[in-house]
Structure formats: C-alpha cells, structure tokens
Amino acid sequence: MAEHLSQSELDYPFKLLEYFNGFRVSKVIFSACELGVFDLLTTSPCALSAQQVAQALHASVDGTERLLDALVGIEILHVETQAEDGTALYSSTEVAGMYLAKGGAKSLHDMAIYQSQTIYPLWNNMVDAVREGNNQNQKLFGIPPEEVFQAVYRSDEEMLKFMGLMNSSWVLDGYDVVMAFSLAGFRNIVDLGGCTGALAREIAKAYPSSSVTVFDMPAVVEMATKHFLRADDTFTFQSGDFFHGELPVADLYVLARILHDWSEDKCVTLLKRICDVCEPGGGGVLLVEATLLESRRGPVQAQLFSLSMLVQTEGRERPPSQYARMLRQSGFRDVQVCRTGKTYDAILALK
Template sequence: MSSPEGPPNLGLLDQYSQGFMVSQVLFAASELGVFDVLAEAPGPLGSDAVAARLGTSARGTEMLLDVCVSLKLLQTEVRGGKALYDNTELSSDYLVRSRPRSQHNMLLYLARTTYLCWAHLAQAVREGKNQYLKAFGVPSDQLFTAIYRSEGERLLFMRALQDVWSVQGSSVLSAFDLSPFPLICDLGGCSGALAKECVALYPGCRVTVFDIPPVVQTAKRHFLSPEEGRVGFQEGDFFEDPLPEADLYILARVLHDWTDEKCSQLLARIHQACKPGGGALVIESLLDADGRGPLTTQLYSLNMLVQTEGRERTPAQYRALLAAAGFADAQCRRTPGATYGAILARK
C-alpha cells in the first residue's frame, strides 16, 4: 500500500539490510591494521603501498580503502593522477590502536564474538536466551564460564570493555560528586579501567576492584601498573562471598547482565554490606521511560539477549530494584552525548 507522501522508502530498507556490510568494513580495516599503517607512515599512502605493508591483495585493499573513504573513516587526495589515503580525525583518534582513546579492542570483540552471537538473533528471540551454544558450541548455564571460555577470550573481553572508559569514564564518574566516598568498591570491576579513572578524578579516594579469581589474576598480569597504588584487587563471587567494606559500591555494566531476580539478590547483599549513609552507584546505558529509545540502548538490550541473561533498563526500573533492596533517594543523571548514565542511591 502506498502512502499519500509517495511510495515507501526502499532506500531505508537498503540502508538497514546493508548495515552489517558497513560493520564488516570497519572491523576488517581495524583488524588488518589499515589505520595503524597510515598513522605510522610519514605521509598519505597509495593503496599499493598500504597493501604491501599489510601483506594484503592489491585488489581487495583498494576496494576496502575506497569504501572507508565513503564512510569517512579515511580521506583521499589525488597527486599525479594517483589516489593517496590518510586517516580522518575520527579514525586517527579512535581507530589507531596506539592512541589513548582507541576503540580497537572493542571492535575486535564485536567482530569475533558479538557478531557471531547476533547471527542467531532470531533464535535468541524464539528461545529468550543467549546464543553461546549456537555460536561457539559452549553451554551457557554458567554465564561467565561461557563468556570467558578461553584465556584469549577473557583477555579480549577485558581489553574491549576498558576501551569505553577511556572516552566516557571521567564524564560518567563526574555525574555525581563522589568525593564524600573515600573508600569505593567497584563490584565486577574487571580490568580496573573505571577504578583508574576514579582515582585520577578523586585524589582522596581508594578503590577496591572486586571480581572473580580468573579476572583478577588476568588484571594483575596484564593491566596493573605501579602508579595505580590507590587501586587494589580482591577475588570473590559477589553472589556468594563477603563483600569488601566500602563507603560506595559501584556497579558498572553489571546489573544489565542479570535477571531482575539476580539483580535483587546482589543489591540486597550490597545493602547489607553498606554502612548507613553509604551508597550504590549504578552505571548503565539507560532506556527512555517508555523503553522505545535511544536506539543504541535498545540495540544494547538485544545484545544482552544474545550474550547474557539480562537486559538494559529504564531509570524507573533501576530505582525499583534499588528501592526493593532498601536503598533510598535514588537520583539519575544522564551524561550529555554519552552512552552511559549514573544512578546514585543511599542507604
């Protein structure tokens, strides 16, 4: 049926159906090291020179570079009839792996793990559960056993997760003044990336990163640096073991992994460990009140379907979970232009 404004917009359907090709161009160019080679070169390079440095085919490389130009991931100029390629500001800041705000590891994780789970989205919707069995032949009754199914996969996951905090960590931690909380525990704090941002921002605070033993051991082996004396690690299971003493408990991208029942269980344990006047800070990508936006958070929520037991939630849903655990006075702040927001509640 055509509408009074004219025929339905087939272009929009094309754009959606080709979306995966655009992702793959970004993933392949990152994985091959296109942006790194161009960053290291003394000036713009022709596609043959890029291919020679990467050890890739001349044919494939030229096609890939030209699509990257259309996607504004590369820029090009013609000298002596020959196209020369260079990074744009976007790729230079976020795609060159040596840059401090690089998202390279997250792109690798999306390409090698998330993308393969999304290939089974329809099945995830049918079953209402994650797709590690279909994608990797791994049972997922123990969620983090499936997520960390090999040492290499755990390291890639930890590296990937820290990329976002190099860009958004300081703004999300500034949403509330955390200086009244000198002793902080980052539950499920992974590599310690957010903890490091926290001690840099609040000179008076110390942070204990609490995570399961293999993650803490990998963090100590691969992520710890000597100047981070105010960040410590403690091994444990936050559903079972005593929680470290703290004035504030941070839960960043933790509740979205779990069902409401498991979130309630965890929040009740935190409330029990928390001193009166202490707090819980939930950091998550927040859905709009009606759950129908922002699109990025809706897509993250579907990602929770294909990769976890949880979902993204609205501020009201987090407030209800916090209130049921005994936390009062929950305030929500979204950080402008950022994917993540913060909810602070008090005991």
C-alpha cells in the same frame, strides 16, 4: 520520528537501505582494524597507495583497494589522486587516528576487535535467541544459559578480548560517569565486577582522597594485573565472587554494566547482599548502565545493547524506573538518576 521516517521513505527507502547496509559498514571498519590499516596509515609520514598498503599488510592489492575506497566513502579515510599518473593515495583522518588506531589517544581498537570477532558471530543467532528468549550458549558452547561468564570467558583468548572491550569504554564515558554525582563524601569505594580497573582509574583520579578497590573473579584479577595495570595506578584489586563470597566493606559500591548481565531476581539478590554490608547512614550504590527511555522510544544504542544482552547474557538493558524499583526492593532509598547524554548513565542510591 517514526511517522517522519515512513513519510519520506515511501518515495524511496533511503534510510531503510542504509540500515540494510549497517552490518557491512561495521565490518568494513572492523576488518580494517583487524588488518592494521589505521595503525599503518597513522604512523606513515606520507599518504600511501593501495599497493603500498597491501604490501605492508600482506594483503591482496584488489581487496585492499576496495576496502580503502569503502573507508573513504564512509569518511574514515582521505584520498587524493596524483596528477601525474592518477594513483590514489590514502591517508588517515583525525577521527581514525584518535579512535581506530591501536595507539590512538582514545583508542576503541579493542572494542572493534571484540565486536568483530565475538559479537558479530553471536548476532547470527539472533532469530533463535528471540524465539527462545535466551542466549544460545548451550547450543554454541555447551554451557548452560545461566552460566554467563563461563561462556564469556570460555578461553583465555576470549577473556582477554572481553577485557579489552570493557577497558576501552571508559576512555570515552568514564569522566562523565564519575562526575555525574559528587562522590567525594565516600571514603571507601569498591568497584564490584570492576574488570580491568579502567573505571576505577577514573574514580581514583577524580577523588584522590578516597581508597578505590576493584573486586572481580580471581582469574580476571590475575589477567588485569598482568595486562592492564599501570605503574601509576593508585587503586587495588581484590578477588572474590559477588554472588557467593564475602563482600568487602565499603561506603560506596559501584556496579558498572553489572546488573544488565543478570535476571531481575539475581539483580535483587546482589543488591540485597550489597545493602547488607553497606555502611548505614551515608553508604550507597552507584549503578552505571546504558539506560532505556521510559517511553520505549530509545536510545537506539541502548535498545541494540539490550539485544546483545539477550544473545550473550541472561540480562537486559532497563529504564531508570526499573533500576529504582530493584534498588528500593533491596533496601536502598533516595534514588537519583543522571543521564549523561553519552552512552552510559549513572544512578545513585543511599542505604
């Protein structure tokens, strides 16, 4: 693929220029989410002019018009020009309605907000993070690099935004991840670091005869119960610290996007703690991560996530072989890997 790119790029670097513009495209979408463009257009009974959008969003007409045009350019909005006076009228595409509006069926609105307001500024520190090989939390927030969640949860507002990000992923990948292996034989499932319970909800839906518990830090459980729990949820919450406190007894422990936050030493410490309490002969652990290819050639999304882990945590994304090694070192066996073809993959191991 690399040879492919460089051949045609020598004549004119189309792809390279597209990459240069990548951050601008992201920021166009994020800004429109922050301003409420998609919420307005998806609920409007008719297409709207830039002036009408600007008025509704309390924004400048000129700025709004340029933003709407860029959204048309990247095929996120439709535009029609009125025959009588040439006024441009903007409307939502189905994709924008489903994924970018707050009330969309599979809304990624909260994901966009966290990327815009937290990840985007953090990526400004990429050069220093690469030079020094760790996150910049000490310099930015006065928090030691290893106190990852002190930094992520540095205010209630940041905690709620992060939880919104975590919550939104599983509307996309939750089903594939919980169906990657049959989990029907596991009666007691604990989602360690399960945050808002979004993945637990998918597990409980797919395996209604199993009991499902979300285990997370007390402040997170409190916030999850207040802002994310639904009346028909069947899973329960339990608070604690998976590195230092007692772990609940279960026959399946789910670790979704947990190991990618931590150094290899801490991953093995956590896996060993789980192995110690996991029911022998039939107990197991399910890892859910965006895994890298063993060849190092992708997926590019996981490679970008790994850089995000560098600027924000003490972990990284890893290929399945590295997860398998850590699992075996911690006492697990029979490691099976399922690539879902979406963002997140599943790895099941038994005690």
